[in-house]
Amino acid sequence: MFSEAPFRGHMRSIPLVCIGITFCAVFCAGVLNAESAPPSATPQKPASTSATNAKTPIEPADNSYCYVCHRNYEKEKLTVIHTPAGIGCEKCHGVSERHSSDEDGITPPELMYPAVKINPFCIECHAVDPLRNRPEHQAALALLREKDPAKILTAGGVTKRLCTDCHGDHRLKVRTRRWDKATGKLLSDDGVRMMETGKPATLK
């Protein structure tokens, strides 16, 4: 019942903490830090999940910080349905201060989602029971019981079983760099620096 107000206060304090972490990471860990997994590479359970029990009005999420480079997400459906509920990029991907201030674009965001993590993440907020009513949801719900990542995209010839297969258009069509979504390790980089226009993440 009272979950919303303290949570929002907490969100405001994150950037300061994050700057602290950033400086510490830069000065204490140096180059080592780039090779090791980011502290929060796996999704964390959101502090507040229900919009319906909040008494205070919900402020829409402010994604402007991320739109500086990810302008192409401004009208994307997964973003659009969550923004009015106060759930923005930072809620799902972390504040990602180091990622956002790296003009070379090789520092990963704090939270990424390998396929195996996507459905469990969505149902942290969306109760399973109401989803059962739709035939479209059966494969996605069955997947929650599947532990073998190799089967995630292939089992039974079903192609749409990740929540993001059907909801939104959230995947980048072209990648200029790739990280291991579980560890944050940089796997490939086209070498073209970020602030140039016309690159996927900077589409205007």
Ligand code: HEC
């Ligand atoms: C300075 C530019 C810049 C800013 C600001 C920025 N990003 Fe990124 N982001 C990038 C680049 C570059 C990529 C790689 C895109 C590609 O492959 O072409 C990326 C990729 C990502 C990815 C994909 C990770 C994956 O799973 O592979 C996520 C998630 C992401 N950014 C989240 C965010 C969030 C959240 C913010 C705001 C807090 C943000 N970004 C702000 C440049 C930026």
Ligand code: HEC
């Ligand atoms: C409700 C949670 C949620 C919100 C809000 C959200 N994302 Fe994501 N994002 C995800 C999930 C889950 C994935 C993994 C999707 C997949 O691989 O199918 C993802 C993947 C991505 C990717 C990588 C896609 C790829 O091709 O690998 C980028 C880039 C990204 N998000 C950027 C953003 C930006 C920028 C915002 C805000 C404008 C944002 N996201 C808002 C949950 C979210």
Ligand code: HEC
């Ligand atoms: C942090 C909590 C949270 C997470 C994580 C989250 N959602 Fe949501 N989602 C909400 C809230 C709150 C709303 C708006 C209120 C509502 O309609 O339930 C919403 C709305 C939606 C809607 C529209 C619901 C409707 O009735 O039309 C869809 C579809 C949806 N989310 C899908 C997803 C998917 C897919 C994921 C995983 C990528 C996801 N959500 C992750 C909280 C979350």
Ligand code: HEC
């Ligand atoms: C095969 C496609 C498909 C997959 C996979 C899928 N959905 Fe849906 N979902 C739909 C359709 C179609 C609707 C009804 C139209 C709409 O709201 O987009 C829907 C509706 C919803 C709604 C609105 C409430 C409702 O039942 O009308 C939520 C919330 C939702 N889905 C969440 C999820 C989550 C979370 C996952 C992953 C566990 C998921 N969906 C996987 C197709 C899918």
